[in-house]
Amino acid sequence: MAEIEIRDLVKTYHGASYRATDAVSLTVADGEFVVLVGPSGCGKTTLLRMVAGLELPDSGTVAIGGRDVTGLPARRRNVSMVFQSYAIFPHMKVRTNIGFGLAMRGTPKAEIETRVKRAADVLELTDYLDRYPAQLSGGQRQRVAVARAIVVDAEVLLMDEPLSNLDALLRLQFRAELKRIVGRLGATTLYVTHDQAEAMSLGDRVAVMRSGRIAQIGPPVDVYDRPTERFVGGFLGAPPMNFVPATVTRDGHLAIGEQSLAAPATLKGFAGREILLGVRAENINVGAGADSGGRLTATVEVVEPTGAAMLLTVRLAGHEVKVQAPASFRTEPDSVVRLDCPPESLRYYDAESGMALVA
Numbered sequence: 001m002a003e004i005e006i007r008d009l010v011k012t013y014h015g016a017s018y019r020a021t022d023a024v025s026l027t028v029a030d031g032e033f034v035v036l037v038g039p040s041g042c043g044k045t046t047l048l049r050m051v052a053g054l055e056l057p058d059s060g061t062v063a064i065g066g067r068d069v070t071g072l073p074a075r076r077r078n079v080s081m082v083f084q085s086y087a088i089f090p091h092m093k094v095r096t097n098i099g100f101g102l103a104m105r106g107t108p109k110a111e112i113e114t115r116v117k118r119a120a121d122v123l124e125l126t127d128y129l130d131r132y133p134a135q136l137s138g139g140q141r142q143r144v145a146v147a148r149a150i151v152v153d154a155e156v157l158l159m160d161e162p163l164s165n166l167d168a169l170l171r172l173q174f175r176a177e178l179k180r181i182v183g184r185l186g187a188t189t190l191y192v193t194h195d196q197a198e199a200m201s202l203g204d205r206v207a208v209m210r211s212g213r214i215a216q217i218g219p220p221v222d223v224y225d226r227p228t229e230r231f232v233g234g235f236l237g238a239p240p241m242n243f244v245p246a247t248v249t250r251d252g253h254l255a256i257g258e259q260s261l262a263a264p265a266t267l268k269g270f271a272g273r274e275i276l277l278g279v280r281a282e283n284i285n286v287g288a289g290a291d292s293g294g295r296l297t298a299t300v301e302v303v304e305p306t307g308a309a310m311l312l313t314v315r316l317a318g319h320e321v322k323v324q325a326p327a328s329f330r331t332e333p334d335s336v337v338r339l340d341c342p343p344e345s346l347r348y349y350d351a352e353s354g355m356a357l358v359a
């Protein structure tokens with residue numbers, strides 16, 4: 001059993017006027033992979049370091065496997081860590097690097113050898129055991145760091161941007177590999193990244209952080225599809241969710257400038273108010289030309305082929321909107337397009353607070 005239970009963790013760094021983490025609570029179930037994601041400075045690393053035992057909270061508790069470890073130093077927590085910098089020793093061969101943690105714990109030599117071999121096998125490093133880090137590629141070095149973390153059989157795996165030193169392609173490859181490895185291990189994992197795509201890809205659940213708090217947590221697809229606040233919709237997704245100001249009219253419409261869509265009955269109580277309409281680029285149907293049938297009219301500003309799709313930037317009632325059209329869609333700047341959004345793909349937010357209006 002290695003559930004991580006974080007309760008009301010508060011941390012204010014010396015001299016700071018704000019809390020780096022502001023009463024964060026989070027439970028990571030045994031064997032679960034939770035990703036902390038959010039913009040720079042939102043408190044992800046601070047939270048992870050408090051779980052690791054590298055930082056003491058001002059208040060709140062951390063329990064691992066049902067044991068309160070809040071006051072315990074890192075070495076007594078049975079956690080394993082992988083950091084952004086590979087933190088592998090340049091003067092040691094891969095074999096020694098991987099076995100380092102075990103050697104420090106006084107594990108017998110024969111057992112170290114067996115376990116290093118097993119970890120190297122999992123991470124496809126067997127052919128590199130007698131090389132020095134300088135003789136490895138970035139991805140291989142990163143795998144050595146991961147091997148060293150998994151070899152000790154810790155209850156909990158903590159990773160802070162472990163892929164950030166890799167170039168884009170390697171990062172993508174290793175992301176899938178990491179998912180496979182950690183899945184196989186079944187370790188309880190808390191993982192920090194600022195990369196929303198990485199968070200979506202890896203997490204059983206994703207916790208989106210903002211200013212020291214968890215804004216929303218849930219399975220990646222849920223969080224992506226139903227952001228509970230504008231911030232989350234604007235952070236997850238490339239392009240981010242579109243937000244268009246609209247007024248709820250008394251006759252049950254959503255007025256977007258001079259144009260309108262039907263408003264759902266759930267917005268009845270908001271008649272007369274300006275709200276934000278949230279919609280993902282891929283949920284907007286687009287037709288070329290003024291007669292193509294959609295209920296809204298917009299003007300194309302930018303056309304970007306992405307290969308898999310055609311990304312359009314259009315202007316709708318003075319607002320910029322990203323639309324993902326099929327790759328075969330043909331249009332050009334200044335052309336008129338018609339847009340339609342299936343009602344089930346629309347989300348509604350308070351214009352001031354940015355919070356979702358209806359679930």
Ligand SMILES: Nc1ncnc2c1ncn2[C@@H]1O[C@H](COP(=O)(O)OP(=O)(O)OP(=O)(O)O)[C@@H](O)[C@H]1O
Binds near residue numbers: 039040043
């Ligand atoms: N040792 C420190 N002393 C003072 N302030 C710190 C310290 N470490 C972090 N902070 C501040 O605490 C806040 C949270 O930092 P933290 O490193 O946890 O954010 P983060 O979300 O991990 O950001 P990034 O993605 O940039 O690493 C930031 O405002 C940061 O400037």
